[in-house]
Amino acid sequence: MVAMTKRNDTRAVKVGTVTIGAGHPIAVQSMCATRTQDVDATVEQAEAIRRAGGDVVRVAVDSARDVEALSEIRRQTAANLVVDLQENYRLAAQVAPHVDKIRYNPGHLYHHEKDKPAREKVRFLADVARAHDCAIRVGVNCGSVDPETKARHPEDDVAAMVDSALEHCRLLDDIGFTRYVVSLKDSHPRKVIEANTRFAAERPDVPLHLGVTEAGIPPEGVIKTRVAFEQLVSRGIGDTLRVSLTLPNPRKHEEIAVGRQILADIAAGRYRSVPVFDDDKLNIISCPSCSRVENERFVELAEAVKAMTAYAEAHALTIAVMGCRVNGPGETDDADLGLWCGPTHVNLKRRTETVGAYTYDEILPRLRDELDALIEARTAAV
Numbered sequence: 001m002v003a004m005t006k007r008n009d010t011r012a013v014k015v016g017t018v019t020i021g022a023g024h025p026i027a028v029q030s031m032c033a034t035r036t037q038d039v040d041a042t043v044e045q046a047e048a049i050r051r052a053g054g055d056v057v058r059v060a061v062d063s064a065r066d067v068e069a070l071s072e073i074r075r076q077t078a079a080n081l082v083v084d085l086q087e088n089y090r091l092a093a094q095v096a097p098h099v100d101k102i103r104y105n106p107g108h109l110y111h112h113e114k115d116k117p118a119r120e121k122v123r124f125l126a127d128v129a130r131a132h133d134c135a136i137r138v139g140v141n142c143g144s145v146d147p148e149t150k151a152r153h154p155e156d157d158v159a160a161m162v163d164s165a166l167e168h169c170r171l172l173d174d175i176g177f178t179r180y181v182v183s184l185k186d187s188h189p190r191k192v193i194e195a196n197t198r199f200a201a202e203r204p205d206v207p208l209h210l211g212v213t214e215a216g217i218p219p220e221g222v223i224k225t226r227v228a229f230e231q232l233v234s235r236g237i238g239d240t241l242r243v244s245l246t247l248p249n250p251r252k253h254e255e256i257a258v259g260r261q262i263l264a265d266i267a268a269g270r271y272r273s274v275p276v277f278d279d280d281k282l283n284i285i286s287c288p289s290c291s292r293v294e295n296e297r298f299v300e301l302a303e304a305v306k307a308m309t310a311y312a313e314a315h316a317l318t319i320a321v322m323g324c325r326v327n328g329p330g331e332t333d334d335a336d337l338g339l340w341c342g343p344t345h346v347n348l349k350r351r352t353e354t355v356g357a358y359t360y361d362e363i364l365p366r367l368r369d370e371l372d373a374l375i376e377a378r379t380a381a382v
């Protein structure tokens with residue numbers, strides 16, 4: 001862990017053997033991208049992350065069979081484990097005995113048992129966490145803020161993220177559960193900087209987990225993340241972080257080394273000339289992949305999209321490449337062109353509109369057609 005000089009006076013949140021916040025060194029995390037039910041592969045990856053210096057390792061759990069695998073993974077790794085709950089918050093009761101932290105997304109929580117007030121669902125999660133000595137992360141993502149909160153901020157999606165996070169902090173505080181951290185993530189470093197800065201101004205006591213989600217393939221993914229972390233950590237904001245890169249499984253643990261290098265550079269005052277993330281150029285975002293990836297060709301596809309679209313570099317367009325149906329459909333809504341992977345097909349979207357589903361062999365030429373049409377339409381409009 002890396003020590004920083006000036007830090008916000010956040011409270012301490014214990015996650016297994018690590019303490020996040022209260023001036024403790026900034027903890028560096030990563031997430032397994034293996035199938036959770038493949039116990040051997042997941043243990044191997046969790047251990048690789050831990051050996052690389054990962055303080056916390058996240059695993060996705062979506063089903064009862066994932067929970068079974070998790071109990072075995074727990075036995076075989078010494079890593080501090082956090083579980084990512086997206087599909088069903090009630091699974092928390094089964095996963096909590098095996099992990100040190102539970103992450104929930106307020107936007108996803110909203111859609112489960114819709115008639116039940118958020119307060120009750122949050123109370124359930126807090127009770128489970130308390131009973132099993134777990135911390136909680138309130139993980140807000142710009143692309144999945146609940147529709148009611150979004151509607152309150154029609155012109156400002158950063159304000160919607162901050163509002164959602166503050167609401168969940170109040171819910172947890174009101175029931176006396178304070179062992180939580182918050183994250184506010186987006187794929188654009190500017191929004192990550194704004195959201196975390198605004199949140200920290202309101203709640204300087206709450207430890208923050210920093211991350212630029214779907215940052216993409218190195219080196220661009222590293223640059224986007226560095227831009228955000230340099231701006232935030234230098235202002236004393238951030239108690240733990242994750243660098244989300246699109247990397248093949250055997251290289252996943254490299255996220256830790258990248259995170260540590262950025263922190264070491266900031267601590268030593270080695271700021272690179274902070275690149276302003278260029279809004280006038282083509283922006284390719286891709287998710288870091290996790291156990292939910294539907295087809296292992298995803299990473300290869302993300303790299304192929306980057307190579308194929310190089311000719312359009314001078315156009316201010318965003319192309320998003322996502323690995324699964326859990327986050328893919330929603331997280332691609334803001335992109336000019338979005339791809340999300342299914343087991344045999346890749347779904348192509350033009351903003352929120354579905355274009356069609358194509359095989360892994362068909363998708364690149366189809367994407368090229370769409371990109372050409374978009375460039376032509378933009379050029380004609382100028």
Ligand code: SF4
Pocket residue numbers: 287288289290291292293294322323324325326327328
């Ligand atoms: S988009 Fe899907 S595969 Fe990619 S990181 Fe998110 S949940 Fe995992």
